[in-house]
Amino acid sequence: MFPNLGFLSKFSSRQQGFLLMVVAVFCSPTLDVMAKYLVRSQPVMQVVWARYTGQFILILCLFAPRLNKVVRTQFPRLQLARSAALFGATFFFYLSLRYLDQGQASAIFMVAPLLITVLAMLFLAEKIGIRRGVSVIGGFVGAIIIIQPHSDIFTPASLLPLAAASFYASYSILTRNLGGAENPHTTLFFTAGFGAVCTSLMLPFIWVAPAQVTDIILMASMSLFGGLGHYALILSLQNVEASETAPLNYLVVVFAMFWGLMVFAEIPSMATLGGAAIIIASGLYLWRREKIIKKA
Numbered sequence: 297m298f299p300n301l302g303f304l305s306k307f308s309s310r311q312q313g314f315l316l317m318v319v320a321v322f323c324s325p326t327l328d329v330m331a332k333y334l335v336r337s338q339p340v341m342q343v344v345w346a347r348y349t350g351q352f353i354l355i356l357c358l359f360a361p362r363l364n365k366v367v368r369t370q371f372p373r374l375q376l377a378r379s380a381a382l383f384g385a386t387f388f389f390y391l392s393l394r395y396l397d398q399g400q401a402s403a404i405f406m407v408a409p410l411l412i413t414v415l416a417m418l419f420l421a422e423k424i425g426i427r428r429g430v431s432v433i434g435g436f437v438g439a440i441i442i443i444q445p446h447s448d449i450f451t452p453a454s455l456l457p458l459a460a461a462s463f464y465a466s467y468s469i470l471t472r473n474l475g476g477a478e479n480p481h482t483t484l485f486f487t488a489g490f491g492a493v494c495t496s497l498m499l500p501f502i503w504v505a506p507a508q509v510t511d512i513i514l515m516a517s518m519s520l521f522g523g524l525g526h527y528a529l530i531l532s533l534q535n536v537e538a539s540e541t542a543p544l545n546y547l548v549v550v551f552a553m554f555w556g557l558m559v560f561a562e563i564p565s566m567a568t569l570g571g572a573a574i575i576i577a578s579g580l581y582l583w584r585r586e587k588i589i590k591k592a
Contacts, residue, residue, distance in 0.1 A: 309535040313531075314536060318544060319524070319528040321545060323522070323524050324548055325548055325555055327518055328398060328402070329398060329556070331347065331390045331393055331518070332393040334346070334514055334515065335390060335394045337506075338506070339504060340387065340390050340394065341495055341499075342495075342499065344390055344495050345492070346515035346519070347390075348383075348490075348491030348492040351526075352489055353519070354519055354523050365479075366479070367482070369478060369482050370477065371474060371478060374474055375478070375483065376490065378486075378487070379490035379491070381464070383491045385460045385463035387460075388459040388460035388463060389457060392404075392456035392457045394453075396456070398555055399564045399572075402457075402548055402553075403549050403568055404443065404457035404458055404571075405458075408464045409435075409579050410431065410436070412468045412469065420469065427581075428582060431578045431579070431582040434578035434581070435574070437574060438572065438575035438578065439458065442567055443458070444567060484526070543579075543583060549576065
C-alpha cells in the first residue's frame with residue numbers, strides 16, 4: 297500500500313519511529329498554513345472540501361482492488377460519529393485561522409490532550425487523581441492566558457480553537473471506544489469519506505473560483521501533506537509506542553509559530569508564548585505521570 301522508505305534503514309527502528317513522528321508533526325502545521333492562506337479568499341468550507349476530498353480520492357485509488365472489504369464496518373454509527381467529530385474539529389480550526397495568528401490558534405488547540413483526560417473520566421470511567429487534575433487545570437490556565445477573556449484585546453474568535461479542541465477530544469474518545477475491533481483502513485475510509493461527501497454536497501452553494509494558480513496548487517497540495525502526515529504517523533507507531541512520541545506533538549506549536557512568522561510575519565505575543573509554555577508543561581507533566589503509572 298505504501299512506498300518503501302529504504303533511506304531510513306541506516307537508523308534503528310526506534311530512531312525511525314521518532315524521525316517519522318517529527319515528519320508527521322511537521323506536516324500538520326504545514327497543512328494549516330496552506331489553509332490559512334486559502335481562507336483569506338475562499339469560504340472555509342471550500343478549503344475543508346479541498347482537505348478531505350483530495351485525501352479521499354487518494355484513498356479510493358489505493359484501496360480500489362479491495363474496496364468492497366474496506367467499506368464494510370461493524371460499527372456504522374460509531375464510525376460516522378467519530379468522523380463527524382473530526383470534521384467539526386477541522387472546520388472550527390480552519391475558521392479560527394481566518395481571524396487568529398497560526399501560532400496562537402495552535403497553542404490554544406493544544407488543550408485537546410487535557411480535554412481528552414476530562415472526557416475519559418466522564419465517559420470511559422477513567423480516574424483522575426490530584427496530579428492529573430492539576431495538569432488539566434494548568435492547561436486551561438494557559439489557554440485563558442492566551443485568550444485573555446477580560447482583556448480589551450479579547451475576540452470571540454479566540455474560542456474557535458477551543459471548540460476545535462473539544463471536537464478533537466470527542467473524536468479521540470470515540471476512537472478509543474472503537475478500539476482495535478475495526479480494520480484501520482475502514483476507519484481511514486470513513487474519516488476522509490465523511491468530510492468529502494458532506495463538503496461536496498455544500499460545494500455548489502459556496503463555490504468561489506480560485507483567483508490565482510497558487511490557490512489551485514495549494515488546494516491540491518493539502519491532500520499531499522495530509523496523506524504524507526498520516527502515512528508517517530502510521531509508520532512511526534509501528535516502531536514506537538504512541539506514549540513515547542507524545543511529547544513530540546507539542547512541536548506543532550513551534551512549527552506553527554515558524555510558519556506564521558515566515559509566511560504572514562506573525563510575531564507571537566508574550567501572552568501567547570507564556571500560555572503556550574504553560575499548556576505544554578501541563579501536557580508533558582501529564583504524559584510523565586502516565587508513564588510512571590504504567591511502569592508501577
